[in-house]
Amino acid sequence: MSAELKALIEGSERAVVFTGAGISTESGIPDFRSPGGLWTKMAPIDFRDFMASEEMRIEAWRRKFAMDGSFAAAEPNKGHMAVAKLVDTGRVTHVITQNVDNLHQNSGVPTDRVIELHGNSTYATCLNCGARYELAEIRSHYEEHGKPQDCQFCSGIIKSATISFGQAMPEAEMERATEATLECDLFIAIGSSLQVYPAAGFPIMAKKNGAKLVILNREETELDPLADLVVHEEIGPTLAPIVQLN
Numbered sequence: 001m002s003a004e005l006k007a008l009i010e011g012s013e014r015a016v017v018f019t020g021a022g023i024s025t026e027s028g029i030p031d032f033r034s035p036g037g038l039w040t041k042m043a044p045i046d047f048r049d050f051m052a053s054e055e056m057r058i059e060a061w062r063r064k065f066a067m068d069g070s071f072a073a074a075e076p077n078k079g080h081m082a083v084a085k086l087v088d089t090g091r092v093t094h095v096i097t098q099n100v101d102n103l104h105q106n107s108g109v110p111t112d113r114v115i116e117l118h119g120n121s122t123y124a125t126c127l128n129c130g131a132r133y134e135l136a137e138i139r140s141h142y143e144e145h146g147k148p149q150d151c152q153f154c155s156g157i158i159k160s161a162t163i164s165f166g167q168a169m170p171e172a173e174m175e176r177a178t179e180a181t182l183e184c185d186l187f188i189a190i191g192s193s194l195q196v197y198p199a200a201g202f203p204i205m206a207k208k209n210g211a212k213l214v215i216l217n218r219e220e221t222e223l224d225p226l227a228d229l230v231v232h233e234e235i236g237p238t239l240a241p242i243v244q245l246n
């Protein structure tokens, strides 16, 4: 399987890597959507509720700060490092990710090569003017006043830079992901169950456009029948030898 994947990568001129929770669970980050995952026990806060009430915003930040400690120390694993090497050698043009953990950037993929479909949980932004805020600053205000601060520039609502349920997909990222997908000759979906749309539409788009499709995931996915190569293995141990990562 690894040999076949290696041959496909070596035969490609412009590959795109697409990643989901599975690549980060190998770094100890829980998959909230999985059976038994956090979101099956406690429903996530919908974007409309977040916007509608300060009480919900206080609760959202309380959960955020309570949870952050558990995976703030997570580090990129061999899977991330292998992907970074593929970007570095020019084989892979972009990494489209459903993850919000910043581990692709932490593994050395340049920020402009990472397309985050669901945002980023390691900082916050003003929903009105887009100003960026660091979590430590928001946290100290929250702990002092018992509620989150408003934007210092426009008084807008500040929210973790992730895309919540009920929140619109980020337009610029969707456009960039579409462009990268339509330009690639090989699309490698890694660690995603490929069930969450519109994200799962990208492998289909690539395949319809003539690219080869590889799916690397521990479990079966609904798009397996569409793929040129399916590998049901751990991600790091599969990718590391392909890029000669020690």
Ligand SMILES: [Zn+2]
Pocket: 126, 127, 128, 129, 130, 131, 151, 152, 153, 154, 155, 156
């Ligand atoms: Zn603002």
